[in-house]
Structures are given as structure tokens and as C-alpha cells.
Amino acid sequence: MTNGDIDLRELHNPDIPVPEEMQSNIAITSLSSLYNWSRSRSIWPMLFGLACCAIEMIATAASRFDVARFGMEVMRATPRQADLMIVSGTVTKKMIVPIVRLYNQMPEPKYVLAMGACASGGGPFKEGYNVVSGIDKFVPVDVYVPGCPPTPQALLNGLIMLQKKIESQSLAVMASVPWYGAGPNDAIPLPMLGPDVVDPRHAELFRQEAKRNRQTPVVADAVAEAAAESRPAEA
């Protein structure tokens, strides 16, 4: 696709620098400002909470703090209609799998806000056997809000920081808006953490992988035995 002498496909390639005259193009910069202003004032957060921080997030949406002032009151119960994931609470190893799955299901452009010490780095449960040390080890985080729990004012401040980040993205510099890149973005692989989330139906696959990697067969046998115990005994 071309626009006069400009090949628009080249603008989508972050490896190709945008000509200086294009970066200061009044039409593009004005369009960017209007486009980003609209996006930053109509963010739809996903409706879910994980732990105590979620109570403060709910308070932020209520009338006293009134997140509707920022155009963010439309919380969606499906990731396919949300563009902001507020991770509000402790992220356990069991929950990280659905969280990554939900993130993959959100359409671009999408943003992640880590609310509180737990979501940002594990918080008081850091290094716990069942807690991940920060959501940013699995999905990209745009804004961190510190606190245990953060106050509604702190969350509002984080949302304002996100608005500023969105406003700083430019249509002229495509490298700063990766969703304009050519082709779909790859989904983040679902993590599998710990023996409590191993699917016994994959035991044979694990055994083959273990043998291929020349690991001790004890590991593979233990997984196969666990899978066998989960199946009814053959007559």
C-alpha cells in the first residue's frame, strides 16, 4: 500500500528509521495526538481481582474515587473486550496459567498494570513455594503501583501514568507502537510451574523428553507412575 511517494509498509518496520521530515509531519503528529487522546481516555480494564489489593481496586471504581472521570469505568468481564489488565493481588503458580491465557486473549494494543507489592515482586509472599515473584516474569508490565495495598489514590496515579505513556506513543515512530508491526504477535507460552500443575496426560511426552535430554530415568518413571495412578487399573 502506498500513499503518494511513501510506502506505508516501510513505516511498519521498526528496523527502518522514520525520516525526520515524517516525524515532524503536522498531519501525522496531529492524528497521533487525537488518536492517543481518545485511546487514553477510554481504557477498558478487565474485571478480575486476585487478593486484598482487589478490594482497593473495587473502591477506586466506586463513587468516592470515581474512576469514570478517566473514562475507565467500563470494566469488561471478557479479555476480548479489554485493553488493560490490572493484576491486583498475589499471583500464585496456579493462577499464572489463566493470567497468561487471558493476556494472550486480549486484543492489541493492550497494557498491564501491576498493582501492589505482590503483583510487582511477590510482596510478603516472595519466595513462597506457591507464589510467583512478580507478574513481569511472565507478561510485560507497563506500570507498577507500589504499596501493600496501594490506596485508591495510588492506583489512580498509576492509571494517569498509563495515560501519559499512551499519549507518548506516536504513529510516526512505529517502533513505539509494536501492534502496527507486520503480522500477528506471537502468543506468550503458557507456563508450567511445579509438580502440582503437571498434567498427567502428558506423562508419556515428559518421559520421551527426559530420555531425549538424558536426564535420570527416575524422574521420568516417577511421572509415569503418577500418571498410571490417576488412571483406572486395567482388567
Ligand code: SF4
Ligand atoms: S500487596 Fe499486600 S494488600 Fe496487595 S495482595 Fe499482596 S499482601 Fe494483599
